Amino acid sequence: MRSSPWVSARLSAPAPPCRKSFPFPPSSVSLPPSPQMVSFPPRPLIFSALSVPPIISLALPTPFGFTTPRASV
Known part of the structure; x- marks a missing residue:
């Protein structure tokens, strides 16, 4: 019974x-990719953007909280 609570x-x-x-995380990650999108080519970035958001979102939230990246996965 004590284990339940x-x-x-x-x-x-x-x-x-x-x-x-x-x-x-989404708010902080949304800002950095915006300026990078204009700097780098739009075609290669579009493909990389899909693979970059998940990587950056895991690296940024890591220092903030390990629970965020683990819950996303």
Whole structure:
């Protein structure tokens, strides 16, 4: 019986931080790719952009919170 409340509390703790971190990474990642898109070619960047967002989003949130990149995956 005591194990039930403990598991619920642990699952509830990582839930709030994950939701708050979600809107943070996309906002920060959306700004850097914008200027880079104009600097680099549009054709090769479009293909790389699809592979770059997931890589940058994992590298940026890493220092902010390991829960963000893990939840995305």
